[in-house]
Amino acid sequence: KQWYQRRVAITAGAVFDIVVSNFCFETFFYYSHRLMHHPRLYKRFHKLHHEWTQPSSVESVYCCPTEMVVSNLIPLVIGPILMGSHITVFWVTMVNTLLMTTIQHCGYHLPFFESPEGHDYHHKYFNRVYGIWGILDSLHGTGIKGTLNGKRHYRLFSTTPVSVTYPKKVK
Numbered sequence: 001k002q003w004y005q006r007r008v009a010i011t012a013g014a015v016f017d018i019v020v021s022n023f024c025f026e027t028f029f030y031y032s033h034r035l036m037h038h039p040r041l042y043k044r045f046h047k048l049h050h051e052w053t054q055p056s057s058v059e060s061v062y063c064c065p066t067e068m069v070v071s072n073l074i075p076l077v078i079g080p081i082l083m084g085s086h087i088t089v090f091w092v093t094m095v096n097t098l099l100m101t102t103i104q105h106c107g108y109h110l111p112f113f114e115s116p117e118g119h120d121y122h123h124k125y126f127n128r129v130y131g132i133w134g135i136l137d138s139l140h141g142t143g144i145k146g147t148l149n150g151k152r153h154y155r156l157f158s159t160t161p162v163s164v165t166y167p168k169k170v171k
Helices: 012-036 039-046 057-061 065-083 087-106 117-125 135-140 148-152
Strands: none
Touching: 012 039, 012 065, 012 087, 012 135, 039 065, 057 087, 065 087, 087 117, 117 148
């Protein structure tokens, strides 16, 4: 049966496809995003996205068409295509990716969601935090460990703001 003819069920296979799809997204996004920061490509393709040094959800997908395809769409679809996933798995992956992208750019550290601190750092300094989860950033030394943003970059499970837990040091 073709992918659109199969019934979807929450099975171990569907969960596995979602996990693999998210891993593929992280991998392809990290390397394509880092490539967009190469001096020959940055000004032509990626600088538009970095016009704001303080990210906002509105500009999370603000980019040129080439970047949209290379750095956003291909990483998003490669996992479900490689896995031959049901369309529902693709939808779950897409919704999760769009939600995470919006949260990463919103500027607010919302309880129970991924912290935007890493991506805020990326938009401020441009040469760190190319990935979403930080796995490849840690592997390649492009993470933010040891910085104030690095201390604040965690999943929040309380109502105490991270700016209270880790305040900026006033000189």
